[in-house]
Amino acid sequence: MSDLKATIDELVVANRIVAAEKVCDAFGHVSVRHPGDPKRFLLSRGRAPELIEAKDIMTFALDGTTVSGTGKPYLERFIHGAIYEARPDVQAVVHSHSYSVVPFSVIGERLRPIMHVCATIGADIPVWDPQANFGDTDMLIGDMRQGRDLARALGARTSVLMRGHGSTVAGRSIREAVYAAVMLEVNAQLQLKAQAFGPVKFLTEGEIGKIRARQSGGGPGEGYDRAWQYWLRHAGFEGDG
Numbered sequence: 646m647s648d649l650k651a652t653i654d655e656l657v658v659a660n661r662i663v664a665a666e667k668v669c670d671a672f673g674h675v676s677v678r679h680p681g682d683p684k685r686f687l688l689s690r691g692r693a694p695e696l697i698e699a700k701d702i703m704t705f706a707l708d709g710t711t712v713s714g715t716g717k718p719y720l721e722r723f724i725h726g727a728i729y730e731a732r733p734d735v736q737a738v739v740h741s742h743s744y745s746v747v748p749f750s751v752i753g754e755r756l757r758p759i760m761h762v763c764a765t766i767g768a769d770i771p772v773w774d775p776q777a778n779f780g781d782t783d784m785l786i787g788d789m790r791q792g793r794d795l796a797r798a799l800g801a802r803t804s805v806l807m808r809g810h811g812s813t814v815a816g817r818s819i820r821e822a823v824y825a826a827v828m829l830e831v832n833a834q835l836q837l838k839a840q841a842f843g844p845v846k847f848l849t850e851g852e853i854g855k856i857r858a859r860q861s862g863g864g865p866g867e868g869y870d871r872a873w874q875y876w877l878r879h880a881g882f883e884g885d886g
């Protein structure tokens with residue numbers, strides 16, 4: 646199996662997983678850097694992640710120009726291109742509007758890791774506000790200027806929230822990005838529950854660093870693979886990925 650076919654197959658599975666785990670509904674998207682050309686990325690044509698098949702996957706240049714594939718692209722493909730442009734270490738990006746995360750984009754209270762499996766989302770999660778540089782917009786990322794502004798807000802981090810909109814996470818692999826996107830939603834749910842009772846003791850930066858080092862260790866059944874195999878079944882796929 647070629648690298649490209651294997652990558653497209655994993656990208657299709659990733660889309661089904663983010664749908665099954667309710668990170669994405671009708672909206673949101675997952676991309677991966679092209680395995681044979683770092684100046685390209687793979688992303689579905691504009692449709693709900695739950696419906697995506699291999700034939701929907703298109704190829705884009707980092708500025709969002711279509712290189713191959715047919716269909717109407719996602720308007721917000723510039724999120725992905727701008728992050729790949731700014732971050733050579735990033736191999737996959739998930740953008741979502743998951744509902745428990747959105748409150749943390751508008752209340753001035755930071756989303757922070759609260760539970761060990763959520764450490765992947767990162768110790769510092771900024772909120773990008775389009776008002777700062779673009780004034781009143783339709784809140785979507787519709788061009789590279791906005792995409793690059795978001796990428797600057799993300800910086801070297803894993804996660805960034807987008808005010809009144811959603812979030813974007815960047816990973817060193819499809820599995821890491823999907824894991825972070827699912828755990829961003831899980832952490833938001835837990836933080837909303839915990840904060841209802843009073844001040845929260847969050848994970849420390851030292852704890853987050855140690856957990857992330859172990860999670861990305863790799864090997865069968867370790868790192869992100871165990872979660873991937875579990876979510877694979879949830880999404881209706883046979884096999885162990």
Ligand SMILES: [Zn+2]
Binds near residue numbers: 672721741
């Ligand atoms: Zn969006």
